[in-house]
Amino acid sequence: MISTIDSRAAAEPAAAPDARITAYVFERIFGHGPGRVRHVPGTLTLLNSGPAHTGRANAGRALTVAIPWGAIVALGAGPLDLYSMNHHADRHTEGVPPGWAVPALAALHAHGVYAAQMVVNRELPVETGLPNGAETFCAVSQALQDLHGLPALREADGDRPAYMTALHAQRGKALIVNGIGPVEHVPCDLVAAGLRFLIIEAGVRGSVPAARCHRLLVDTAAAALRARDLNSFGTLLDRGHVRGQRALDLALDSAREAGALGGLVVGRCAVALVPVTAVHRVRKSVKASLAGLARRPPRFLTAVPAGR
Structure with missing residues (x-):
C-alpha cells in the first residue's frame, strides 16, 4: 500500500x-x-x-x-x-x-x-x-x-x-470503517469477477453534496461482498445514489443501460460497477449522452481495489 x-x-x-x-x-x-x-x-x-x-x-x-x-x-x-x-x-x-x-x-x-x-x-x-x-x-x-x-x-x-x-487498504478488498475502532476488510476481488469500477469525471462545476445512507445499506452491501454477490452489490450501489446533479445522473443512467451493474456519485464523479467486456460500450454510451450538455467530453478511469 x-x-x-x-x-x-x-x-x-x-x-x-x-x-x-x-x-x-x-x-x-x-x-x-x-x-x-x-x-x-x-x-x-x-x-x-x-x-x-x-x-x-x-x-x-x-x-x-x-x-x-x-x-x-x-x-x-x-x-x-x-x-x-x-x-x-x-x-x-x-x-x-x-x-x-x-x-x-x-x-x-x-x-x-x-x-x-x-x-x-x-x-x-x-x-x-x-x-x-x-x-x-x-x-x-x-x-x-x-x-x-x-x-x-x-x-x-x-x-x-x-x-x-x-x-489500511488491501488489494482486492473493501473496508468497513466505523467512527472508532479498527477497520474490517471484506472481499472485493473485481479482477477475479471480471469487473471494474469506471470513474466518470464529467466536468461538473462546484460542489456536489456528499450522500448519506442508512447504516443498514452499508451492512447489506458488506454482506453482499462477503457472499461474493457482486450483482447484488451493484444494485445496492444504485440504492445509495442520490439524484440531483443532472450530468452525473445522466452518466449513471447511460452506464446502466449499456451494461453497468450499478453506480453512484463519489466526490464530483460518477462511479459505475462495470463488466470488463462492457467498459468500451459504457464509455461510448456515456459520451453520447453527455454530448452538448457538459462543457467538455467526460474523462474516464478504470480501477480495482488497490492496496498492499
Whole structure:
C-alpha cells in the first residue's frame, strides 16, 4: 500500500515512475535529494451512513475502497518550504497556507515537526472531488515516521474513512470503517469477477453534496461482498445514489443501460460497477449522452481495489 524510496532508489527502474518524478522535482527545487518519498492510495467512499469526523462513536459506518491514485510526498530536512506539483505558482514558507498545504502541515505538527522541505504531488485533479487531504496527511506522516521513528500523535482531522483507507487498504478488498475502532476488510476481488469500477469525471462545476445512507445499506452491501454477490452489490450501489446533479445522473443512467451493474456519485464523479467486456460500450454510451450538455467530453478511469 505505502511505498518508500530514498533519493538513490528514485533513479532505479523498480521505483514507481511518479515517485521518481516527484523525487526529481524535489532535487531540482532544493538542490539535494529527499530523505524519503512516500505514496499512499486515494479513496472511494462508496457508502457512508453518517458524518465522517475522526474518532467519534456516532460518526457512522462507511464502506470504502482504495484506488491507485492518491498522494506522493518527497520530504527532506531543512527550513519550512512546501512546493506543490499541482499548483506550480504555489510555494508555502510562512503565513496562511494554501489549501493543498494544510494536511501536510497538520501531519508535520502531529509529529511535533515545524521545519521541513517537501514536494506534494496529488495524482488526481482536485476538480474530481476525490482528493480530500487524507492521502497527503498519511504520506507525510509515513515519511516522518521513517525519518524520525516516531508515530503520529493523532489521526487526521476530518474524513476518517479516507484516512483509515489510506493506511489500511488491501488489494482486492473493501473496508468497513466505523467512527472508532479498527477497520474490517471484506472481499472485493473485481479482477477475479471480471469487473471494474469506471470513474466518470464529467466536468461538473462546484460542489456536489456528499450522500448519506442508512447504516443498514452499508451492512447489506458488506454482506453482499462477503457472499461474493457482486450483482447484488451493484444494485445496492444504485440504492445509495442520490439524484440531483443532472450530468452525473445522466452518466449513471447511460452506464446502466449499456451494461453497468450499478453506480453512484463519489466526490464530483460518477462511479459505475462495470463488466470488463462492457467498459468500451459504457464509455461510448456515456459520451453520447453527455454530448452538448457538459462543457467538455467526460474523462474516464478504470480501477480495482488497490492496496498492499
